[in-house]
Amino acid sequence: MRVVVDFDLCESNAVCMGIVPEVFEVRDDDFLYVLQEEPAEELRPKIEEAVRRCPKQAISIEG
Amino acid sequence: MEAVAVVGASLAGLHAARALRIEGFAGRIVVVDADRHDPYDRPPLSKQFLAGTWDRDRLTLAPVREELDLDWRLGRRATALDAGRRSVTLDDGEVLAVDGVVVATGTAARRLPGTDGIAGVHVVRTLDDAVALRADLDAGARRVVVVGAGFIGAEVAATCRGLGVDVTMVEALATPFERVLGPAVGSVLADVHRDHGVDLRAGVGVAGIDGAGRVEQVRLSDGAVVEADVVVVGIGVVPATDWLEGSGLTVDDGIVVDETLLAAPGVVAAGDIARWPSARYGEALRVEHWDMAIAMGEAAARRLLVPSHGSPAVFDHLPWFWSDQYDRKIQLAGRAGADHAVEVVVGSVEERRFVALYGRDGRVDGVLGMNRPRHVMQLRALADERVAWDEGLARARALG
Ligand SMILES: Cc1cc2nc3c(=O)[nH]c(=O)nc-3n(C[C@H](O)[C@H](O)[C@H](O)COP(=O)(O)OP(=O)(O)OC[C@H]3O[C@@H](n4cnc5c(N)ncnc54)[C@H](O)[C@@H]3O)c2cc1C
Numbered sequence: 521m522r523v524v525v526d527f528d529l530c531e532s533n534a535v536c537m538g539i540v541p542e543v544f545e546v547r548d549d550d551f552l553y554v555l556q557e558e559p560a561e562e563l564r565p566k567i568e569e570a571v572r573r574c575p576k577q578a579i580s581i582e583g
Numbered sequence: 584m585e586a587v588a589v590v591g592a593s594l595a596g597l598h599a600a601r602a603l604r605i606e607g608f609a610g611r612i613v614v615v616d617a618d619r620h621d622p623y624d625r626p627p628l629s630k631q632f633l634a635g636t637w638d639r640d641r642l643t644l645a646p647v648r649e650e651l652d653l654d655w656r657l658g659r660r661a662t663a664l665d666a667g668r669r670s671v672t673l674d675d676g677e678v679l680a681v682d683g684v685v686v687a688t689g690t691a692a693r694r695l696p697g698t699d700g701i702a703g704v705h706v707v708r709t710l711d712d713a714v715a716l717r718a719d720l721d722a723g724a725r726r727v728v729v730v731g732a733g734f735i736g737a738e739v740a741a742t743c744r745g746l747g748v749d750v751t752m753v754e755a756l757a758t759p760f761e762r763v764l765g766p767a768v769g770s771v772l773a774d775v776h777r778d779h780g781v782d783l784r785a786g787v788g789v790a791g792i793d794g795a796g797r798v799e800q801v802r803l804s805d806g807a808v809v810e811a812d813v814v815v816v817g818i819g820v821v822p823a824t825d826w827l828e829g830s831g832l833t834v835d836d837g838i839v840v841d842e843t844l845l846a847a848p849g850v851v852a853a854g855d856i857a858r859w860p861s862a863r864y865g866e867a868l869r870v871e872h873w874d875m876a877i878a879m880g881e882a883a884a885r886r887l888l889v890p891s892h893g894s895p896a897v898f899d900h901l902p903w904f905w906s907d908q909y910d911r912k913i914q915l916a917g918r919a920g921a922d923h924a925v926e927v928v929v930g931s932v933e934e935r936r937f938v939a940l941y942g943r944d945g946r947v948d949g950v951l952g953m954n955r956p957r958h959v960m961q962l963r964a965l966a967d968e969r970v971a972w973d974e975g976l977a978r979a980r981a982l983g
């Protein structure tokens with residue numbers, strides 16, 4: 521599983537960070553950082569939730 | 584459960600339909616919406632779509648593009664529900680006899696009385712509304728009057744300023760945004776608008792709108808007259824419950840559901856229309872936020888699938904919303920209001936980049952951020968758990 525963020529769409533509102541802080545982090549510079557691009561499979565349900573809850577539909581999962 | 588009708592195929596309804604499939608429901612799902620357009624996302628209607636930076640395609644809601652095997656009824660209005668028999672009647676006479684119903688008809692924009700039929704007077708709730716407003720702006724409208732300094736009105740004001748249009752914002756309360764953010768933070772946001780050139784008239788109402796067929800001026804209660812090519816009315820919404828008269832459901836400024844989102848056996852409600860008893864706040868809430876509509880839609884779908892002898896989950900999702908105005912991003916986790924204590928805990932209002940805690944009854948009720956998304960997320964637990972006010976202040980300050 522690969523987590524892909526479309527940074528042209530992302531507006532750094534940190535919703536994903538609220539759901540999966542292990543993978544998504546918005547830092548003080550107001551940019552989103554993907555901490556793990558290929559996270560462990562057990563995080564899939566949470567990442568799928570982040571995909572659904574991202575107000576900009578900026579997150580996708582490959583594989 | 585063999586067939587489910589989802590009435591209102593917008594954010595809450597479509598996420599309910601999708602959740603039914605995710606939970607393994609293989610039966611028939613009929614989705615009904617009075618709007619004839621492919622279901623779309625509303626927040627961009629006052630922001631990117633109105634500004635012209637996003638086109639129509641970008642608005643389409645994600646579940647529309649997924650293979651959810653839905654039986655669509657777009658452009659069709661539900662006119663009646665019989666909760667006992669679980670049947671939904673549509674405006675063309677079709678009767679949907681189903682086992683489960685998701686009521687997600689949301690809200691409709693409140694209009695200014697006496698303005699029907701005056702061209703140039705707009706609300707922004709539907710795609711057609713936004714297209715019509717956008718058309719007036721494209722046709723060269725130079726002076727916009729926004730009635731009501733709520734979030735949608737404020738976003739429209741910000742977008743219009745971005746387009747170089749003159750904006751006058753009229754708000755009945757002495758401090759704009761006071762109802763939702765309290766006077767202290769409300770005045771910060773009011774200053775943001777003033778600094779961007781909005782002519783803010785607070786503490787006055789609208790006495791009338793004049794024009795021969797098309798709006799020409801707005802008369803205010805203090806006697807002032809403001810010239811206008813376009814008026815945008817943002818004075819709140821009303822729950823779309825008209826079709827539920829005689830349904831057997833309890834309607835009280837929305838549909839009253841229990842703590843599991845059940846309105847009646849086999850009938851759930853979700854989104855802007857649903858009023859549920861929040862254990863966190865000890866009162867019934869009806870929340871008009873994007874994130875809440877998704878959370879409720881998903882939870883309502885799961886509720887519908889719980890067998891009558893099962894034990895359904897209690898719903899109490901923490902409210903969270905955002906609003907974009909100019910380069911400021913306002914976010915609120917929990918709730919805030921005029922009667923809350925307010926304390927800035929991170930940053931400062933001068934730099935317009937801060938976090939404020941809202942407290943009531945000695946507890947943290949809300950975490951509000953202006954351009955502080957990271958901190959809002961880190962501190963939302965304070966509102967989620969409603970920690971003691973002093974403890975909340977200490978924990979928040981330690982972070983800042
Ligand atoms: C311009 C605008 C900007 C917004 N910006 C933000 C924001 O920045 N942040 C945020 O958190 N929230 C925002 N919101 C709020 C958010 O969009 C709503 O909370 C959300 O749309 C609620 O979803 P819903 O599905 O409950 O209801 P709605 O979106 O209102 O959908 C209800 C649907 O039911 C249909 N319907 C109504 N009656 C019937 C009937 N009798 N038969 C069939 N269909 C019917 C309607 O056509 C509609 O499609 C904004 C809203 C608007 C309008």
Ligand code: SF4
Binds near residue numbers: 546
């Ligand atoms: S939820 Fe979406 S928009 Fe928000 S920070 Fe994450 S990827 Fe960006």
